[in-house]
Amino acid sequence: MSTQAPSRPAGGDIKISCRNIWKIYGREPDSFFTARNGEVEAPDSLHARIIESGHIGAACNVSFDVEVGEIFVIMGLSGSGKSTMVRCISRLVEPTAGQVIMDGGDLLEVSEKELIEIRRHKMGMVFQNFGLLPHQTVLENVAFPLKVQAVPKEEREKRALGVIELVGLQGREMSFPRELSGGQQQRVGIARSLAVEPEIWFLDEPFSALDPLIRRQMQNEFLRLQRLLHKTIVFITHDFLEALRLADRIAIMKDGWIEQIGTPSDVVMNPATDYVAEFTQDVPRVKVITAGDIAEPVAEGLDPGASVSPVTTLEELMPRLAGRDEGLAVVDDSGRIMGRVTPHTVVSALATAEAQAET
Ligand SMILES: Nc1ncnc2c1ncn2[C@@H]1O[C@H](COP(=O)(O)OP(=O)(O)O)[C@@H](O)[C@H]1O
Numbered sequence: 129m130s131t132q133a134p135s136r137p138a139g140g141d142i143k144i145s146c147r148n149i150w151k152i153y154g155r156e157p158d159s160f161f162t163a164r165n166g167e168v169e170a171p172d173s174l175h176a177r178i179i180e181s182g183h184i185g186a187a188c189n190v191s192f193d194v195e196v197g198e199i200f201v202i203m204g205l206s207g208s209g210k211s212t213m214v215r216c217i218s219r220l221v222e223p224t225a226g227q228v229i230m231d232g233g234d235l236l237e238v239s240e241k242e243l244i245e246i247r248r249h250k251m252g253m254v255f256q257n258f259g260l261l262p263h264q265t266v267l268e269n270v271a272f273p274l275k276v277q278a279v280p281k282e283e284r285e286k287r288a289l290g291v292i293e294l295v296g297l298q299g300r301e302m303s304f305p306r307e308l309s310g311g312q313q314q315r316v317g318i319a320r321s322l323a324v325e326p327e328i329w330f331l332d333e334p335f336s337a338l339d340p341l342i343r344r345q346m347q348n349e350f351l352r353l354q355r356l357l358h359k360t361i362v363f364i365t366h367d368f369l370e371a372l373r374l375a376d377r378i379a380i381m382k383d384g385w386i387e388q389i390g391t392p393s394d395v396v397m398n399p400a401t402d403y404v405a406e407f408t409q410d411v412p413r414v415k416v417i418t419a420g421d422i423a424e425p426v427a428e429g430l431d432p433g434a435s436v437s438p439v440t441t442l443e444e445l446m447p448r449l450a451g452r453d454e455g456l457a458v459v460d461d462s463g464r465i466m467g468r469v470t471p472h473t474v475v476s477a478l479a480t481a482e483a484q485a486e487t
């Protein structure tokens with residue numbers, strides 16, 4: 129239950145760090161801790177005491193780091209503690225214990241006033257139920273967070289129009305939410321959350337209320353926006369395939385605990401618990417394993433002109449390798465050659481993955 133995989137990403141700057149966060153609901157949640165960080169016993173025995181006394185552990189000893197510019201997905205079934213975690217990070221709910229470090233400072237130490245400023249200027253939030261103001265137009269809804277910041281009308285409308293165009297809603301500025309489809313309403317929600325140019329973008333099941341086809345479009349849209357904007361993102365979903373599609377890294381939660389943290393291919397290829405393995409069982413490996421995962425090192429002789437990005441999935445890679453026995457160079461964003469993929473490496477990786485899946 130308490131398998132705490134390494135919470136630290138491979139490299140790069142950390143934007144937010146959650147350290148041993150507990151959120152306990154019930155009569156006397158504070159009674160389990162001597163002070164806010166005064167954890168006095170092993171997490172598992174503390175948890176047993178919490179449950180025995182009729183309290184709910186909505187988040188239990190949760191630790192992870194979110195790197196600048198990454199899409200960090202928290203995935204879990206309903207009631208697993210995802211919304212609790214995202215609310216703890218933004219302090220919309222007060223953690224019972226633990227620390228939230230943002231840009232090096234403890235967010236739980238700042239005053240209510242500073243906190244409001246941080247939320248207004250640094251955080252953008254998107255919710256499952258859109259949360260739009262029904263009697264305001266698209267333009268007014270999107271400009272609203274800027275109005276709260278007291279940005280002058282002309283300036284805020286200019287900025288709002290910019291993000292409305294970014295999400296593809298130009299022409300609908302004067303519409304009211306009820307005149308829009310679910311997908312369009314969520315585009316308004318996304319535009320509004322981006323209007324303040326947040327440093328951290330929280331999305332709590334933003335596409336869960338949408339039809340599968342629209343959901344797919346919105347996922348693509350979201351990835352397109354992230355390629356443009358490079359935000360630091362905490363994205364919540366209960367949909368494992370959505371998590372695999374969108375995540376740089378995934379944290380899988382169950383009953384308030386983190387089961388595993390890893391890249392999509394880590395999680396699928398090396399599930400840390402039986403629970404994670406159940407999710408991964410039916411996932412087609414070709415959609416998960418990437419060129420970067422299987423690149424074999426080569427000394428020289430690669431044609432950097434014939435290259436693929438390390439995030440290319442095997443599904444995307446296979447047609448490009450047809451008739452290319454010499455393979456393709458795997459070249460990362462900075463132009464570094466990571467190695468080579470060939471039809472042979474792909475087939476052998478898939479065979480290995482299938483063999484693992486059967487055991
Ligand atoms: N205000 C609250 N009071 C009591 N229990 C709560 C409260 N909010 C959430 N919970 C409980 O905490 C657990 C986690 O809830 P939540 O974070 O909303 O899960 P998720 O977003 O993964 O569906 C659930 O058992 C839920 O019933």
Ligand SMILES: [Mg+2]
Nearest residue numbers: 210211212332
């Ligand atoms: Mg939720």
